[in-house]
Amino acid sequence: MENNRLAQQFDLYTRWRQSIADVLGEYRRWLADKQLSDVQIEERIQQQLNRLREDKLNVAFVAEFSRGKSELINAIFFSGYGHRLLPSGAGRTTMCPTELRYDNGKPVSLSLLPIETSTHQISITEYRRTPQAWSVVEFDAHSRESMVEAFKEVSRTRRVTVEEAQSLGLYHPEQPDDAMLIGQDGLLEIPCWRYAVINFPHPLLKQGLVILDTPGLNAIGAEPELTMSMLPNAHAVLFILGADTGVTKSEMEVWRRYISGARWKQKGRMAVLNKIDGLWDPLKTDDEVETELYRQLQNTAELLGLPRDQILPTSAQKGLLAKVKGDQVLLQKSRLLQLERNLSDELIPAKQEIVRESIQGEIEDMMQQTRITLETRLQSVLDQTDELRCLQxxxxxxxxxxxxxxxxxxxxxxxxxxxxxxxxxxxxxxxxxxxxxxxxxxxxxxxxxxxxxxxxxxxxxxxxxxxxxxxxxxxxxxxxxxxxxxxxxxxxxxxxxxxxxxxxxxxxxxxxxxxxxxxxxxxxxxxxxxxxxxxxxxxxxxxxxxxxxxxxxxxxxxxxxxxxxxxxxxxxxxxxxxxxxxxxxxxxxxxxxxxxxxxxxxxxxxDTLEERIADLEQVELSIRQQLAELDQLNGKAMFALAHEEVIVQAA
Missing domain, CATH: 1.20.1330 (f41 fragment of flagellin, N-terminal domain)
Known part of the structure; x- marks a missing residue:
């Protein structure tokens, strides 16, 4: 697989989580060995281990049609396969929201929720608990043909009447743009699927990365769950624009309504100005091309209200080609590596801090509770020893x-x-x-x-x-x-x-x-x-x-x-x-x-006084040894939590 910065940082982040899990496992075994464990603390340790194991890093890609969104996902995450994993080409390729993840307990497959479920009073979250509602297409992760054929499903459409499209929330008569979608036969093209989940054993997905590929404005507006939780809760949202088009009116609406605004967290929100190769012109000097690109970046930053360094130019198509062909010159020119660097530097440390904050307090409290138990025992032993010495x-x-x-x-x-x-x-x-x-x-x-x-x-x-x-x-x-x-x-x-x-x-x-x-x-x-x-x-x-x-x-x-x-x-x-x-x-x-x-x-x-006092002194030594061991465990846990290897600025 490709050895890009995001993959390196994610691997470090995974190892960081594992180091904390290792300390928790050592703490659990130590408690059992010293007969200090109980049901409540065992439950709390298991909760933290589950949290670390099930931790996910969610990255959403949002764009109108034909902005190269699927190509960008292919370029960043899947170039190591030597071909496009997701369908990509002219026109609309991703017709429904598509989630890429890996669950070891499920087969390598594409799960598809029919568009007809949109008329039911059931959310996507609830449908996840109903496996029989989904159509499942299994594929061979080692076969290019098998994967390409399976993933074509996310592009599948069918033609329906205006009334049916309206009932599915995919057509609004008061919107002029929707009226233009009606064909000469009076029918509209709609996606066959409401939502797709690709369960795929990619190294990053196996480590907890979840990618959400979200098609244009209509698809977002038709699925409230995207606006209520999936996009707001994503750790990073990449809004893909075309360098040749700039920010269009519909894209401003997507940005304003679904990505920006006071209700969203602004960290991890970036805009990608894709297709910069459209600005490359052999009749212009490099400086002229750079000036034109700079102007486009400035305009985009002003329109979206983002800092200039959160507008990232790239050519996904050229970057993917360069990675597949091993062309380092073209890869640098595509600026894909810089995008990957910005994404990893913004995303991984922020996610690490969230996990650290949620787990550190729990670990400190559990170890403090163990300390209280040991100190209570120690004080009792000291009191008993003093009592017996007074009797000598x-x-x-x-x-x-x-x-x-x-x-x-x-x-x-x-x-x-x-x-x-x-x-x-x-x-x-x-x-x-x-x-x-x-x-x-x-x-x-x-x-x-x-x-x-x-x-x-x-x-x-x-x-x-x-x-x-x-x-x-x-x-x-x-x-x-x-x-x-x-x-x-x-x-x-x-x-x-x-x-x-x-x-x-x-x-x-x-x-x-x-x-x-x-x-x-x-x-x-x-x-x-x-x-x-x-x-x-x-x-x-x-x-x-x-x-x-x-x-x-x-x-x-x-x-x-x-x-x-x-x-x-x-x-x-x-x-x-x-x-x-x-x-x-x-x-x-x-x-x-x-x-x-x-x-x-x-x-x-x-018993003689001397025998009993000697016994208590041995118990005291044992408890003090346990307190010292607890200090060591606490030190290990705090070191693991504070370890900043993930955010070291690696070359």
Missing amino acids: GKNEDVIAQMMRKVKQDKVNFEVGLQRYQALRSVFSVQSNQLFHHLGMPALKTKVRETRDTMMKAAFTKTMRQAMDDFFSDLKRRMMDADVHVLEIKKMMEAMYEKFSKEHGLLQKTPPPFSTSRYLKALNKLETIYRDQFNTTFNMIAHEKLTLTSKFFETLASHVILEYEAANRDTESWLKAVIAPMESQMREHHVQLKRRVESIKRIYQAT
């Missing part, structure tokens, strides 16, 4: 008095244990109230009620009110949940402080948590709804049936996904809040029993 040279009465004191400590702890059980009950009630605000049944009921209201609505105002009420209710519930999170946090802080004073437990601040990130996601979805549909023009321009059955269903499915994520993360946080106290109470109880047993055996003369 004392008579039986003093030992009996110590026995009574330890037993009283045990009684006091049992009272504290009852208080803890009461706290556990209150915590359970509070948790249930928190989940009531985030309840999935209530959410699904609200979705159903809103859908029914919109379907029955006779006027635009009623539909708008239904959507406004929908989001208002969702956000209120999320804010109520956040208030409840704060109440639980304050209650647990107070209880940690109380148990610290009364029983010597190490005080621990509950980990931070807020539902604000989900509220932010809801606000983003609401912005999409308002931008695209909450105006009189758009409400009239889109049929009510299309709006309710497609846009709303897609929007609702993403709201449900956000609520499911909020429920999962809330459950994890609640476990993290109560687990240290449970662990310390359990450990304290075990150590108290050992203290009672130790003094009892001395009192009954079955």
Whole structure:
């Protein structure tokens, strides 16, 4: 395969993820060996390992037809095959959104979702869970003919009536450009497929790269899921323009509505000025050609509102040819290598930082919890050793008095244990109230009620009110949940402080948590709804049936996904809040029993003081050794997380 900069950086990024997974695996084995593991921490480690293993890097390519988008994908990622992997040529080649990825659990294949599914109230995300809805074409990844033949499917079209195209959301009578698509026979050409997924064992795809090939304005507008999640959540979006055409009116609309704007993150958004070979002119000097290209780049940057260095000129066709032929001069002239450099330098470090931020806090918290357990054990052993040393040279009465004191400590702890059980009950009630605000049944009921209201609505105002009420209710519930999170946090802080004073437990601040990130996601979805549909023009321009059955269903499915994520993360946080106290109470109880047993055996003369003190000193050494080993593991984890090899500016 080609050894380009993106491939090199991605390989380093994959090795970085693996280094963190290796440390987590070592930590898990160490916990088991030292009998420090429990179900809760095992679950948390597995969650982080799954996150690292399933991590994806999403790159979307967006362009109007005939801008060389598929050729650019071939040039950057697939030139090592010596031929075009994706169909590329004059006219429209990619007719439906096409996703390239690799899932080891599935056959090498092309999965195709029929365009007819657009009329159903089911999003692409939901269809992913319904394998029988897809047509599957398996192919041989080692056969050029097999791959080329299979990938032709993404270009397949059929001719339909205006009414059918309209019902599929692919024709809008009020748009003049759409009227021009009608042929002399009164029919329109539409794609056969709504969405395509190519499961292909390319090295980068196997490492977690996901490529989204998105056809023009009509295809984006007809599939709300692209605008709601796929494009906004992509780690990089490359908007491909033609150097010969500049930025057209329809491209400005694509940029403004679907890629730029306040609701999108601006990092990773780049424009590619393709087909610069069209400016190469043997009758002009190199300086004249460069001046013309510079002017085009400046104009593009001004129109799109992007910094000049985020407008990248290239010739995908010449770059692909140069790579296949091994022509270094042509490769440099195509400027493809510079595009790859910019993409990798922008994309990989940003993605690395996202993963680092999401995992570092979890690792630190887990290791801190283990440290608390060990320090609790150590303190108990030191206290026992001090008690026994105080008994050296004392008579039986003093030992009996110590026995009574330890037993009283045990009684006091049992009272504290009852208080803890009461706290556990209150915590359970509070948790249930928190989940009531985030309840999935209530959410699904609200979705159903809103859908029914919109379907029955006779006027635009009623539909708008239904959507406004929908989001208002969702956000209120999320804010109520956040208030409840704060109440639980304050209650647990107070209880940690109380148990610290009364029983010597190490005080621990509950980990931070807020539902604000989900509220932010809801606000983003609401912005999409308002931008695209909450105006009189758009409400009239889109049929009510299309709006309710497609846009709303897609929007609702993403709201449900956000609520499911909020429920999962809330459950994890609640476990993290109560687990240290449970662990310390359990450990304290075990150590108290050992203290009672130790003094009892001395009192009954079955052990000598010296023997017992020597045993405790060995236990102390063992615990200190475990703390040192934990420090080493923590150091390894922090070094792996901070390692910046991925973003070293390699030649």
